[in-house]
Amino acid sequence: MNKKVKKIFQSNEPYIFLIIILLGIVVQIRSGQFFTTNNIVDLLSAMIVPGLFAIAEFMALIAGGIDVSFPALASLSAYATTKFLLDKNYEGNVLLAFVIAIAIGAVLGAFNGYFIGYLNLNAMIVTLGSASIFQGIMQGTLRANQLSVIPPGMKSFGTAAFLTATNKANGLTSILPYTFIILVLVCAVMHFVLHYTIFGRGIYAIGGNPQSAHTAGFNVKRTKFIMYIIIGMIASASGICRVCMMQQMHPTNMLGMEMNIIAGVVLGGVALTGGAGTLTGCILGTFLIILVQNSMILLGIPTTWSDVFVGLVIVIGVSLTAWQSTRTSKSKKKAVKEGA
Numbered sequence: 627m628n629k630k631v632k633k634i635f636q637s638n639e640p641y642i643f644l645i646i647i648l649l650g651i652v653v654q655i656r657s658g659q660f661f662t663t664n665n666i667v668d669l670l671s672a673m674i675v676p677g678l679f680a681i682a683e684f685m686a687l688i689a690g691g692i693d694v695s696f697p698a699l700a701s702l703s704a705y706a707t708t709k710f711l712l713d714k715n716y717e718g719n720v721l722l723a724f725v726i727a728i729a730i731g732a733v734l735g736a737f738n739g740y741f742i743g744y745l746n747l748n749a750m751i752v753t754l755g756s757a758s759i760f761q762g763i764m765q766g767t768l769r770a771n772q773l774s775v776i777p778p779g780m781k782s783f784g785t786a787a788f789l790t791a792t793n794k795a796n797g798l799t800s801i802l803p804y805t806f807i808i809l810v811l812v813c814a815v816m817h818f819v820l821h822y823t824i825f826g827r828g829i830y831a832i833g834g835n836p837q838s839a840h841t842a843g844f845n846v847k848r849t850k851f852i853m854y855i856i857i858g859m860i861a862s863a864s865g866i867c868r869v870c871m872m873q874q875m876h877p878t879n880m881l882g883m884e885m886n887i888i889a890g891v892v893l894g895g896v897a898l899t900g901g902a903g904t905l906t907g908c909i910l911g912t913f914l915i916i917l918v919q920n921s922m923i924l925l926g927i928p929t930t931w932s933d934v935f936v937g938l939v940i941v942i943g944v945s946l947t948a949w950q951s952t953r954t955s956k957s958k959k960k961a962v963k964e965g966a
Contacts, residue, residue: 638895642910646917657924663791664800665924671802672916674871675880677809678864679887680912681816681905682857687891688820689853690833690900691742691749694888695757696861697880702760703730703858704865705770708875711777720783720870727862734760735858736851743850761881770877776869784870805867812860817905829853833900890915 654660679696686693707727716722734756741752764770776784787801820826828849831839840846869875894911896903918935927935 638893639904639907639910642894642907642914646910646914649914649917649921653921653924659793659795659924660921662793662795664793664798665920667789667791667800667802669913669916669920670806671800671871672920673913674803674805674809675864675868676883676887676890676912676916677909678812678860678867679883680891680908681812682860682864683884683887683891684896684903684905684908685816685820685829685853685857686749687888687896687898688833688900688903689829689850690836691850692888693738693749693753693854693857694884695738695753695760696857696887697883698757698760698764699731699734699858700861700865700868701877701880702764702768703727703734703862704869704880705764705773705875705877706730706768707866708773708776708780708869709768709770711780712773712775716777717779719779720866721779723777723780723866724863727866728859731858731860731862731865732855733858735855735861738858739851739854742854743847746847764877772877773875776873776875780866780870781873784873803871805871808863808867812863813905813909820905825849825852830901833897833902835901886915887912 650660659665679700682696683693704727707723707730710726711723738752738756741747742749784803784805785801786804788804788806789802790799791802792799820829824844828839828844828846831842831844832846832849836846865880868880872879890912891903891908892898892911893914894903894907894909896908896911919932922932922935
């Protein structure tokens with residue numbers, strides 16, 4: 627039993643969860659609004675797009691790579707899809723929008739995957755370059771501008787309430803859109819893939835040591851290629867979710883999200899060197915970033931301080947991760963010595 631408890635506290639998840647609870651209590655004491663139902667619903671709603679992005683980035687980091695192109699990829703696929711459906715006067719449901727965007731995302735993800743997987747180029751350099759290419763296509767070739775009107779199916783999907791909560795104190799009402807179900811489904815599917823399939827085990831193995839993974843029988847190049855296709859598909863789905871929720875398509879409002887997303891994933895205990903980390907930690911770390919930003923609004927702190935507080939949380943979280951890694955490493959060395 628003691629070993630199990632010790633193993634649990636060697637990971638970041640319990641500490642991140644504790645920080646979330648403590649921060650919630652502090653905000654509740656100061657504002658009296660944190661544990662209201664509409665604030666919880668607002669937090670869950672704010673988590674949808676960052677959560678999907680985080681799952682995509684989690685895969686890249688686990689495999690020992692990185693992806694900084696997903697906001698540009700999501701923007702391009704969502705804009706191209708929305709513009710195409712508007713031009714065709716499409717009035718059907720949202721399903722076609724997801725199908726088209728995910729197909730575009732798969733192609734764009736394959737672009738990253740080919741250079742990173744088959745040509746073995748540095749993931750940071752490739753995705754930095756592809757981010758610029760995707761932005762260039764969107765703003766240059768497609769001449770993207772704000773679309774204040776979106777297809778009816780997308781509009782109704784974004785406003786349909788999966789859950790509605792009203793604050794009795796001030797009468798404010800918040801809705802949790804059906805896009806939240808997409809986050810839950812993607813999270814569940816990726817948990818299954820990463821833990822119960824050969825492909826998922828291959829991602830972890832490649833992040834730990836690509837040579838050893840190859841020796842063990844994993845096709846490293848193909849696994850990376852397919853992984854970046856999946857990343858592109860998830861990012862594109864999140865782009866459509868964003869458009870539906872905002873009721874408009876702004877070509878640049880997702881750009882720049884990559885740093886906070888990567889920070890949240892790393893904060894959750896995912897190793898930048900790859901091969902270690904859990905989806906639970908990824909979601910908790912991302913939620914903590916969202917929570918800090920939301921709490922500043924409740925406490926009346928100017929949003930100009932947002933980057934400062936988020937930066938502090940990141941530094942503390944990454945330091946905690948490094949400390950945990952050092953402890954784990956020392957424990958393993960001690961166990962080896964005792965065994966000898």
